[in-house]
Amino acid sequence: MILSVPSSSGFGTHPNATSAEKARDASPGILSILEDHNVKDAVVEWYEGTVEKLAGPALMRVARETNPTYYVRRPFTAVLGMPIATKEEKDDTDVQGSVSFFSHENKTSTGKASTRVLAVSNNHVLRQDTTVDYQFQGALGEIRALIAANDAETTRLATEIDCLEAKPKSTDPDQAEEDEEALAIVKNELDKLKKNNITLQRSQYSMDRYFVDWAPKISVEVDDRAYTRDIGTFELDSLKFKDHFQGNVVDLVVLINADSSFPSNRMLRIQGVVTPELLASPDCYDENGYPIFIVGKDGNTTNLTLGRYSGLDAYLCDKSGKESIEVANYNYDKKSGNFSAKGDSGALIWTGDGRMLAILHSGMPRGLNSHVTFATPAWWVLEQLRVHYPYADFNRATF
Template sequence: MSSTASSTSDVYAVSRAEAQSYYAGLHSAPTLLYRTGKEWSPPSGPEAQCRLKELREVFDHPITTVWNNDLGWRVVKVLDAHTIPFTTVDVVRFKMVEVDEAPEDEEDTDKETVEANKPVVSPVTIWIGVFPESTSATAAHDAAQDILALLKDYQITDVDVDFRESFYMCEAGPRLLKPVSVDDPLIDVVGPLTPTLGLHISTKARPDAGGTMALYLAQGGGSEKLFGLSCRHVLIGSKEANNDYVYHPSAPRKNVLLLSNRDITDLVNSIEINITGHSTAVKNYRKEIKGFEEREKGTNAGDVMEAKAARIEAQALLDDVEKKIDALRVLRKQLNNDWNRLQNRVLGHILRSPPISVSVGRHRFTEDWGVFEVDRAKLGDGFQGNKIDLGTKLTPEEFKKKCFALGDANWEFTYPEDRLLPLMGIIPDNALRTPNMWDSDGEPCLLVIKNGNATNTTIGRANGVFSIVREYFTDTSIDQTSMEWVIINYDSKSEVFSKPGDSGSVIADIHGRIGGMLTGGSGKTPSSDMTYATPFWWLLERIKVNGFPNVHLGVVT
């Protein structure tokens, strides 16, 4: 890989201020290298602040009809012709967000002010990621001009081209417990120990590396066997030869584990933190109770009755907290005694994992998957099939609001009473690109969710234009460039959709239709701005033609 670091003397180089602040608001804070489009104006005034940006998807632009077929790959040829060491090529818009937005319910705001403060959405932008200090601004400029000329072949003249510095990342006994209700004392810690989707997995060969199981699959064909699906790079390490792996009964098994060693440590630490917090509450309640008992010894009848009522209430709260501490201590003991042993964490063993391949078939998707047999007994009686736990980071009301249940959208999200969203059906290819859903602003939208090892349950926005990603390996000369379904973060105020460790997570829309399996992300830091996935409709076809012809989603619990 050639490296021509940009210099401040480069005639096309942007200013340091623009490079560092142009993408203010994005989670990974990428550095701008070069861009076409309007001239940038720095913030002015004594209290000037950068206007923040959020990523937005693209569905309703002419580029969507040609990009996935051939335009995207012609852009790749332009970049290769200019020897640009790109990592990702995305097609996005940027929404400009005010630093201090006016309250939504402010009725006395005049129409002109509302229009002036209306968030600005940028032109469609071909957003190219390159390795830091690998590309000069002049090289980016020259490539951008050729890309703009290429777009004219398609009568597209309203698209910008941006270059940013960014990485592409694809990281990687006892029975499981039942999912618990929100008022259970273990609600904040027990998630990784339940059989809902987002199961934290590792392998006996690499117990310190963790990832996520995507789905349960039924073998079909009259068999009651249960399979698990995840990425190959989660199940088989990169140090092993990238060969087709098929399980043979006479050979040693490649065992899949529940929880990595790090997961166990993190879970124990989380329990300790919860116990410490509750222990502080116990001390406070006991101190309050002593104070109320002293007041009850007084002579004022009214004050005595009030103190007695307060003592009874405080005692009930104390009893509740002490029960929570007892439950947490029991779980901590179980983790230390039972789950620390690798043999006790064996969930099953790998059956098949083709070599990681890119640009597979006419769609040129990434093939990165492995199927393993699941020990049903390990799942316990809390197993309910393919359901995503929506978690407790957002209340049901907050979750529904993010899903536009309170807007002018033509569809609503129904929050499940038990917090577990059943997955039913698959999002077809045409719906990934042109969904029949609209957000509260009347714009095309496909909201998706996932539950992963690193970031738990998150909400994101799928893009209608697929992205192109490239990985670089020094020990092989094969083409490592593929097309991926892409998810952007919900907005600048929400957490990122994924981080390393979430690989293998299933991504579904809010109606429970399966969209894809998460394979990686991109950004200047591990906090990804863009998340990439392999479409599940295609992935299921590949699984069927590679040894599992009868596999299906109708898992029997």
């Protein structure tokens, strides 16, 4: 793996995969290659590290504003960075991550009108088995149909109970006993049906809130670019999101007091995407004149943080030998803290003017700190989403 910043080159190896002597012997050749490409006075740095998916443990419950811990929890709000948690029944495992951004489907792939609003995150946050493609098959329709049928049967049973209770008691002991037994049986059936419907409605509520719609398997072999495709979508329920939905915006409450240049309503609208050309050569510069993007992200664990992207790729090779190219983002400075950590998977990385830059999916810790955050270019992610959702709109501000 090669990571580069101006005047330095960092080489990360898998733990125990090399030695200090081998690193020393390889360094002169590396410096020679850099000099051949007009990179002078470079410093070679070696370190060990393992790339980790930044999914974390279960979320805390959402607190009300009257709760004194409100601001230290990740509130469940319809803005980017919204925390999400999935729970697989298979092994009772909880996983958490963040919403990347929202998208309106507009039309299905066949051209049929659609009002669905989808949220995007990492596949490894939404699914346990990331080695197979997943496409939702519509179980919600079956649940809704069963609830409707149960409602109709509930009405019928209630009417039958009314009739049995209104019926005068027969003077025939056998008939009277039969009527009482019938009433008890119908009441029992009604109670059972009501309990079943409560269970079904809870399932519908859970699935309506967000259920995975599409999650192609994680792959670095989608095309010859070798980017990591680690994406998945889930549908939002209009009853729960419509009233407060604002589209793709970031709440800058943490930074609003530090810089008066931010929007007065503290909401930064995300619109547009950093092109491949600008990813390779940023159109902004740091204090030393190097091309760079100062970037931000709002993640479930580290909340709103700033970092730096210098326009250079990271080349990763996993233990199985598969290679990928990633967008490498570094901490803002030595005092700013980690740009990301476990639980931030899926967070959107954006520029100061609100353009999508990349989708965070993993990182490499260095000691107790996060050394570098890896992400997939946002322009390429949108390209992959449009293969499945050809009419997707990423800029609408209403549900």
